[in-house]
Amino acid sequence: MSTVIKVENLSKAYQLGQFNTGTISQDLNRWWARVRGKEDPFLKIGEKNVRSTKGTSNVVWSLKDVSLDIEQGDAIGIVGKNGAGKSTLLKILSRVTSPTQGLVKIKGRIASLLEVGTGFHPELSGRENIFLNGAILGMRKKEIERKFDEIVDFSGVERYIDTPVKRYSSGMYVRLAFAVAAHLESEILIVDEVLAVGDAEFQKKCLGKMQEVSKGEGRTVLFVSHNLSAIKQLCSKGVYLRDGEMIMEGTSEEAIVQYLSFNQKKNLVDVYSKPNIEGKDIELVYAEVVDAKNLHRKQFEISEEITINLTMHCNRKIPSVYGYIVIKNRQEEIFIESDTFDVLPNSLENLQLGDNRFQIKIRSNTLPFGDYLCYVSFASSFSDTYSVDIPGEILNFTVVDTLTQRGTSRRSKTGTLLKWELQHALK
Amino acid sequence: MKSNNDNQWDVIIQPHDRLFHINFAEVYRYRDLLGLIVKRDFVASYKQTILGPLWFFIQPLFTMVMYTFIFGKLAGFSTDGLPKPLFYLVGITTWNYFSDTLNKTSNVFKDNASIFGKVYFPRLIMPLSIVVSNLVKFGVQLLLLCFVMLFYVYTGVSFSPSYYLAFFPVVIVLMAAQGLGFGMIVSAMTTKYRDLAFLVTFGVQLAMYATPVIYPFSSVPPQYQGIISLNPMTAIVELSRLGLLGQGYFSMQSFGYCVLFTVSILLIGVIIFNKVEKNFVDTI
Numbered sequence: 208m209s210t211v212i213k214v215e216n217l218s219k220a221y222q223l224g225q226f227n228t229g230t231i232s233q234d235l236n237r238w239w240a241r242v243r244g245k246e247d248p249f250l251k252i253g254e255k256n257v258r259s260t261k262g263t264s265n266v267v268w269s270l271k272d273v274s275l276d277i278e279q280g281d282a283i284g285i286v287g288k289n290g291a292g293k294s295t296l297l298k299i300l301s302r303v304t305s306p307t308q309g310l311v312k313i314k315g316r317i318a319s320l321l322e323v324g325t326g327f328h329p330e331l332s333g334r335e336n337i338f339l340n341g342a343i344l345g346m347r348k349k350e351i352e353r354k355f356d357e358i359v360d361f362s363g364v365e366r367y368i369d370t371p372v373k374r375y376s377s378g379m380y381v382r383l384a385f386a387v388a389a390h391l392e393s394e395i396l397i398v399d400e401v402l403a404v405g406d407a408e409f410q411k412k413c414l415g416k417m418q419e420v421s422k423g424e425g426r427t428v429l430f431v432s433h434n435l436s437a438i439k440q441l442c443s444k445g446v447y448l449r450d451g452e453m454i455m456e457g458t459s460e461e462a463i464v465q466y467l468s469f470n471q472k473k474n475l476v477d478v479y480s481k482p483n484i485e486g487k488d489i490e491l492v493y494a495e496v497v498d499a500k501n502l503h504r505k506q507f508e509i510s511e512e513i514t515i516n517l518t519m520h521c522n523r524k525i526p527s528v529y530g531y532i533v534i535k536n537r538q539e540e541i542f543i544e545s546d547t548f549d550v551l552p553n554s555l556e557n558l559q560l561g562d563n564r565f566q567i568k569i570r571s572n573t574l575p576f577g578d579y580l581c582y583v584s585f586a587s588s589f590s591d592t593y594s595v596d597i598p599g600e601i602l603n604f605t606v607v608d609t610l611t612q613r614g615t616s617r618r619s620k621t622g623t624l625l626k627w628e629l630q631h632a633l634k
Numbered sequence: 635m636k637s638n639n640d641n642q643w644d645v646i647i648q649p650h651d652r653l654f655h656i657n658f659a660e661v662y663r664y665r666d667l668l669g670l671i672v673k674r675d676f677v678a679s680y681k682q683t684i685l686g687p688l689w690f691f692i693q694p695l696f697t698m699v700m701y702t703f704i705f706g707k708l709a710g711f712s713t714d715g716l717p718k719p720l721f722y723l724v725g726i727t728t729w730n731y732f733s734d735t736l737n738k739t740s741n742v743f744k745d746n747a748s749i750f751g752k753v754y755f756p757r758l759i760m761p762l763s764i765v766v767s768n769l770v771k772f773g774v775q776l777l778l779l780c781f782v783m784l785f786y787v788y789t790g791v792s793f794s795p796s797y798y799l800a801f802f803p804v805v806i807v808l809m810a811a812q813g814l815g816f817g818m819i820v821s822a823m824t825t826k827y828r829d830l831a832f833l834v835t836f837g838v839q840l841a842m843y844a845t846p847v848i849y850p851f852s853s854v855p856p857q858y859q860g861i862i863s864l865n866p867m868t869a870i871v872e873l874s875r876l877g878l879l880g881q882g883y884f885s886m887q888s889f890g891y892c893v894l895f896t897v898s899i900l901l902i903g904v905i906i907f908n909k910v911e912k913n914f915v916d917t918i
Contacts (some may be wrong), residue, residue, distance in 0.1 A: 342667035573705035
């Protein structure tokens with residue numbers, strides 16, 4: 208087995224904030240440093256990419272010193288939270304952007320699928336788009352002609368092949384787009400989260416195709432997904448990234464286990480309370496999960512109402528501020544995502560100076576049994592001028608299902624329990 | 635293993651390439667893409683229109699009529715003794731090619747940001763496709779010019795194409811290169827700061843008046859002739875007129891200046907473009 212991709216100390220820095228008149232002076236400084244043969248002064252003060260805390264520098268390392276050897280025929284799954292640097296790594300490997308430091312050496316042709324249907328033009332027919340998209344992905348016209356029937360067959364949209372793709376259903380669109388990409392003749396295939404679209408049947412087909420590519424044809428596959436079971440199924444090796452750094456490299460199972468266990472180790476408390484007010488314009492000072500009697504609890508029955516109490520301290524009124532909440536399980540699967548614009552009026556716009564109390568109710572029979580994390584953040588369109596609080600993952604609670612017969616063997620995605628109502632007995 | 639030097643690798647990705655490192659072989663390999671993009675531009679822009687490609691004719695035709703009326707009749711500008719519509723049409727056709735190429739190339743990063751952000755292919759393909767697309771359009775408009783010329787031949791108005799017509803292909807290459815070169819410089823500079831894009835849009839409009847499009851070079855007062863001939867498009871418009879209609883200004887000096895200018899602009903454009911294309915995705 209030979210190495211086909213060699214990544215050496217790869218780093219990538221991004222600049223945060225807006226580009227405007229302020230940045231031009233930085234640019235001039237940077238240029239002057241380069242003319243004198245010095246290091247970029249703004250990169251030195253760069254920080255780790257931890258998004259929940261506001262840093263002092265507006266340069267952030269979204270990849271830091273990543274080294275990796277990938278051998279021919281490997282199927283590698285890359286896991287990590289959002290913002291861990293997975294996509295940045297794939298973007299550099301696909302040559303969409305270049306690294307700030309470090310080196311990548313590649314042997315063979317790379318086909319990257321960072322998005323399905325890049326360059327599809329809505330006005331053109333399916334046929335024309337197959338050619339255009341294929342050429343954008345690096346295929347020669349002859350190659351596409353040779354594979355044309357195969358592509359159409361795989362996509363299953365033969366009947367519409369001469370219809371402009373703007374009249375396609377979104378499903379057909381994605382199928383056609385993936386079909387083109389799946390038939391690329393490359394030694395290395397890079398796939399980023401594209402399976403999130405399309406129905407279950409199609410996802411299965413795509414996974415099957417990718418398996419065929421890696422196992423059957425001996426090509427190298429790099430795969431990013433939040434669907435951990437897909438990674439486990441498809442990949443033999445795994446890489447775990449956190450905050451731009453490579454934490455480990457091993458089998459895909461090891462990487463997944465480590466990724467999940469890190470998420471669980473986080474020191475979550477039952478009650479979130481901040482003794483010292485930091486002086487932000489809006490700050491969350493207290494949060495807890497309570498039951499219907501307003502008593503603090505950690506465990507709830509599936510049929511109970513769950514209430515989240517929040518106390519916010521307001522030092523200065525902020526225009527168009529809103530709150531955001533996510534309820535997710537340990538596998539980062541989101542069950543509820545909501546913000547204060549969902550049910551108008553947005554109550555955060557009427558904050559009074561001082562402490563404000565809020566109650567968020569999750570109706571009974573909403574969540575299935577499981578362990579949940581609660582992520583809270585606040586934002587405003589004028590975040591530059593005002594400081595708002597981003598508390599992050601602050602609460603956890605458990606929902607159990609002990610009162611029903613089916614209980615924990617239930618596979619429902621919601622906590623709904625159905626009643627079979629007898630209307631009338633037939634004689 | 636380290637001794638297995640870098641030759642075994644097909645691609646090496648690193649922060650900075652050499653200044654003039656352009657992989658022309660790669661651009662050539664993607665020539666099918668160029669053709670398909672040109673085709674897409676044509677097919678897509680006239681889908682769901684009634685007149686379709688006729689719009690290629692309508693725009694220069696109406697401009698010609700307007701110019702003939704305003705600059706020819708009302709203002710009474712000289713046209714070197716040539717039929718007014720014909721005089722303006724040559725100017726309009728060549729100038730439009732230049733300005734369209736320049737404007738479109740200036741926005742190449744902005745317009746294609748979504749594709750560039752997701753797939754790698756030699757970025758140079760996009761500006762080149764603009765040049766070719768416009769070239770096709772230019773060819774069609776040249777056809778219109780031929781019709782108008784034939785019409786004048788038929789009505790017996792005198793003008794005679796000169797042997798300078800042999801230069802015409804060179805002229806086309808020169809103006810394509812100029813539009814491309816300027817456009818690439820602007821495009822690279824606007825990825826981070828958009829100011830220049832605004833400047834260019836109206837700057838190009840104004841620059842037309844500093845080019846002998848609506849007046850012949852011969853009617854420019856001698857004290858201004860120096861300035862006007864600094865404009866690299868001057869030689870191109872005048873030479874086209876001299877070739878096609880037999881009236882125009884030509885000197886080896888101005889032609890040589892034009893060639894030199896074009897080559898350097900193109901070179902600078904390619905270098906800057908090449909430097910910016912690697913990282914612009916992060917800033918656009």
